[in-house]
Amino acid sequence: MQGTVVVDPPGCVTLASGNQVPFQAGPNQAGAAVMQMAGSSHEFGFSCVAKVNYGSGFVNVSVPMTMADYLRPVQGMAVPQFGQMWGQPGMVERKAQVGGSSCRSAEAFMAKCQEFGIQPIQAIGTEAVAVGKMIGTGTIVLMHGKTSPGSLEVLMRSPNKDMAEAVNSAVRNDPTFK
Numbered sequence: 001m002q003g004t005v006v007v008d009p010p011g012c013v014t015l016a017s018g019n020q021v022p023f024q025a026g027p028n029q030a031g032a033a034v035m036q037m038a039g040s041s042h043e044f045g046f047s048c049v050a051k052v053n054y055g056s057g058f059v060n061v062s063v064p065m066t067m068a069d070y071l072r073p074v075q076g077m078a079v080p081q082f083g084q085m086w087g088q089p090g091m092v093e094r095k096a097q098v099g100g101s102s103c104r105s106a107e108a109f110m111a112k113c114q115e116f117g118i119q120p121i122q123a124i125g126t127e128a129v130a131v132g133k134m135i136g137t138g139t140i141v142l143m144h145g146k147t148s149p150g151s152l153e154v155l156m157r158s159p160n161k162d163m164a165e166a167v168n169s170a171v172r173n174d175p176t177f178k
Contacts (some may be wrong), residue, residue, distance in 0.1 A: 001025050003054035005033040008063065012044045013037040013136065024056075039070060039136030044166045067170035071117030071132040074140065079122050082129050086142055091157040094168035098177050101152035105153065109145040116176045118143055139163050143171075152177060 009020045016036040023080040025031030031054075048063045085091075106123035110130065113120050118132035118141070130143045143164055143166045154171050158164040171177050 001055050003029070003031060003052060004036075006051045006053070007035055008049040009037060010046065010048060011045065011076060012041045012070070012172075015155075016042040022128070039139075041137075041162075042100045043162060045069065057152065067167060068115070068117040068174075068176070070134050071167075072135055073114070073117065073119030074131045074133050075105060075119060077119065077121055077131050079129065082121055082131060082142060083132075086144075087142070087156055088141045088159075090159055092159070092164040094156045094164045095155070096150040096154045096168050096171040098154070098172060099150065101147075101177055103145065103147050103152045104149055105147055106145070109147050112176050113143060113145070116170075116174070134163060137171060141167050143167075 003023050003025070005021045005023060007015060007020070008123040009015055014037070016038060021033040023031035023033040025132045029169050044067070046065050046151070048065055050061045050063070051062060052059050055168070103112055106126055106128035107129045110120035110123055118130040120128065120130045122129060122152055128145050132141050133139060139160050140158060142157045146153045154170070156167050158167070
């Protein structure tokens with residue numbers, strides 16, 4: 001059987017090779033269609049819709065996306081470099097308070113950052129720092145978490161306001177940091 005997947009991606013990404021990908025599947029076998037997405041703006045969308053045409057039928061699919069789908073770790077950054085970037089002019093800062101967070105230690109916060117797509121850098125006492133970037137654009141997001149038994153406070157800085165606000169919203173609402 002031959003088919004085609006037609007994708008309507010979120011507005012913040014572009015597809016590397018157009019929005020249609022053919023696939024083939026043998027009898028009683030699954031087919032696969034692989035599409036490469038790249039970030040193109042910071043106006044985040046959180047679902048990818050597709051129509052899968054096969055033989056004489058079709059199925060509509062909606063794939064939810066989270067902020068972690070857009071973020072990648074930045075390897076090899078040390079605390080001094082983080083500090084330099086944190087203090088650069090033009091960085092937009094947002095703050096999130098997460099009451100009742102499961103991140104009750106800096107190490108727990110760092111583990112959650114990794115799950116979220118952000119590279120942990122270092123933990124000191126009840127605080128930790130981490131860094132990530134958006135796929136495609138490479139826009140940096142810096143995070144500083146301060147843990148306590150009752151809540152988590154996260155400061156985010158990015159040179160892009162939409163990026164800072166989207167990550168802020170995700171930290172407050174995504175189950176990763178709850």
